Amino acid sequence: MKSAAFNHILPWLLPLGLLVIWQSLTSAGILAGRILPSPVAVLLAGIRLTETGELPLHLFESFRRASTGLLIGGSLGLFLGLLNGLSRLADRLFDSSVQMVRNIPHLAMIPLVILWFGIGEEAKLFLITIGVFFPIYINTVHGIRSIDFRLIEMGQSYGLGRFRLFWNVVLPGALPSILVGLRYALGIMWLTLIVAETIACDNGIGYMTMNARDFLQTDVVLLGICLYALLGKAADMVTRLLERWLLRWNPVYNT
Amino acid sequence: MPQVIIHQAIQETLRSPLVQVSRVSKQFGSKRVLREIDFEVAEHELVVVVGRSGCGKSTLLRLLAGLESASEGQIFVDGRALKGPNAVARLMFQSSALLPWKTVLGNVALAAPRTREAPAIAMEALRQVGLADRTKDWPSILSGGQQQRVALARALASQAALLLLDEPLGALDALTRLEMQALVEKIWAKRRFSVVLVTHDVEEAVTLADRVLVMKQGEFVYEQQILLARPRARTSGEFVQLKEEILLRVMGS
Numbered sequence: 001m002k003s004a005a006f007n008h009i010l011p012w013l014l015p016l017g018l019l020v021i022w023q024s025l026t027s028a029g030i031l032a033g034r035i036l037p038s039p040v041a042v043l044l045a046g047i048r049l050t051e052t053g054e055l056p057l058h059l060f061e062s063f064r065r066a067s068t069g070l071l072i073g074g075s076l077g078l079f080l081g082l083l084n085g086l087s088r089l090a091d092r093l094f095d096s097s098v099q100m101v102r103n104i105p106h107l108a109m110i111p112l113v114i115l116w117f118g119i120g121e122e123a124k125l126f127l128i129t130i131g132v133f134f135p136i137y138i139n140t141v142h143g144i145r146s147i148d149f150r151l152i153e154m155g156q157s158y159g160l161g162r163f164r165l166f167w168n169v170v171l172p173g174a175l176p177s178i179l180v181g182l183r184y185a186l187g188i189m190w191l192t193l194i195v196a197e198t199i200a201c202d203n204g205i206g207y208m209t210m211n212a213r214d215f216l217q218t219d220v221v222l223l224g225i226c227l228y229a230l231l232g233k234a235a236d237m238v239t240r241l242l243e244r245w246l247l248r249w250n251p252v253y254n255t
Numbered sequence: 256m257p258q259v260i261i262h263q264a265i266q267e268t269l270r271s272p273l274v275q276v277s278r279v280s281k282q283f284g285s286k287r288v289l290r291e292i293d294f295e296v297a298e299h300e301l302v303v304v305v306g307r308s309g310c311g312k313s314t315l316l317r318l319l320a321g322l323e324s325a326s327e328g329q330i331f332v333d334g335r336a337l338k339g340p341n342a343v344a345r346l347m348f349q350s351s352a353l354l355p356w357k358t359v360l361g362n363v364a365l366a367a368p369r370t371r372e373a374p375a376i377a378m379e380a381l382r383q384v385g386l387a388d389r390t391k392d393w394p395s396i397l398s399g400g401q402q403q404r405v406a407l408a409r410a411l412a413s414q415a416a417l418l419l420l421d422e423p424l425g426a427l428d429a430l431t432r433l434e435m436q437a438l439v440e441k442i443w444a445k446r447r448f449s450v451v452l453v454t455h456d457v458e459e460a461v462t463l464a465d466r467v468l469v470m471k472q473g474e475f476v477y478e479q480q481i482l483l484a485r486p487r488a489r490t491s492g493e494f495v496q497l498k499e500e501i502l503l504r505v506m507g508s
Contacts, residue, residue: 154352172356
């Protein structure tokens with residue numbers, strides 16, 4: 001299938017083309033290696049750091065941090081979203097407060113967070129947790145609100161109890177929206193992680209990049225930036241796969 | 256013919272009322288949609304309510320299903336006053352209201368009684384509507400007529416005593432519609448449930464009904480027993496005559 005293969009290659013053409021241009025500019029000496037090392041140099045830096053064991057350690061720490069924050073913040077967002085989506089009372093009680101807090105850029109809380117938690121692990125997890133909480137919360141509430149009312153009525157008419165109605169109608173109906181929230185949350189998760197790891201840290205990709213800056217290792221700085229791009233892309237791909245599997249009933253995802 | 260009269264009399268005594276609607280009114284704000292309706296459905300009776308859109312017939316079904324409560328009057332099911340969703344009734348809408356995230360079988364099985372036999376009951380219902388080979392498909396890839404057949408199978412699987420059909424065939428093309436009418440009639444004859452079908456199609460009413468009621472502005476204005484043998488030929492003189500008579504009542508001022 002020629003066209004299928006072509007379709008798979010197409011999204012990678014642009015990044016690959018950029019790499020080629022970048023490599024030829026540095027090889028031709030038009031760009032100084034100090035300002036912008038060649039892709040090959042970045043790759044070599046990656047290999048070097050992998051051999052010393054630094055890179056796997058930093059990657060692992062960043063991943064652990066990101067996933068822990070996502071798990072805590074995501075669960076909280078999902079829980080409160082479901083609660084407010086299902087109960088008018090809870091919604092009246094909580095929603096306007098949540099909306100107020102949501103409008104504070106969570107990175108603006110860094111000084112306060114440092115005062116509260118110091119510069120330890122808790123501060124970073126707290127920031128990521130707050131960051132991912134809101135997109136998941138908002139999209140969960142929206143997902144529940146936008147369920148076709150006739151389906152709920154059908155469930156009631158068929159005598160489904162609260163639990164079965166939730167499990168068979170409400171949750172699957174809200175799922176497309178919840179997954180959109182997850183994708184937003186992943187974007188915010190990386191952003192927060194980068195900032196949190198550059199404040200005060202002794203491991204993680206962010207630390208590695210900041211440390212490299214102090215030693216003028218431009219290749220390692222670029223390596224860190226490329227890693228963020230790749231990690232972000234990987235997380236997005238995982239969510240897409242999740243969408244395809246969970247929403248396989250939807251013709252839109254079924255292609 | 257005396258024989259017919261006796262036969263009818265026996266039927267009347269055999270058929271105890273399943274649902275009894277007693278002086279029911281329904282008001283939405285200042286708008287009175289139903290006015291002191293009196294109405295009975297016997298066991299295994301197929302009643303068709305005909306009326307133009309907005310006459311209150313859908314509201315009547317929603318009251319019978321227990322999805323709305325009456326402003327005045329009461330509805331009795333098996334002699335007991337109805338409160339909340341009607342456990343013995345199943346409502347079928349013009350849209351099939353299938354859960355898109357469940358397979359055909361999953362949708363039907365959800366309605367079956369919660370026992371170990373639920374999948375078997377669902378399979379049997381799907382066989383009856385002729386969709387036994389589509390059990391694993393998602394509803395989105397079925398045609399409109401097939402979706403309505405799944406919805407019908409779901410209603411069958413729930414083993415309800417009363418099927419409430421709110422123009423379930425309204426969105427189907429003419430040929431599928433005829434097929435569905437025949438299917439509903441066949442299954443109804445086999446299983447002993449009662450049906451209240453709401454429609455604006457007089458021919459459909461005469462084809463299917465034991466009894467036709469004409470509704471206008473929230474009131475029944477005409478009632479007609481249809482005693483033609485089933486399945487009914489739409490071209491017979493009696494059929495056409497009944498159809499004309501009812502149409503006149505629906506249209507007349």
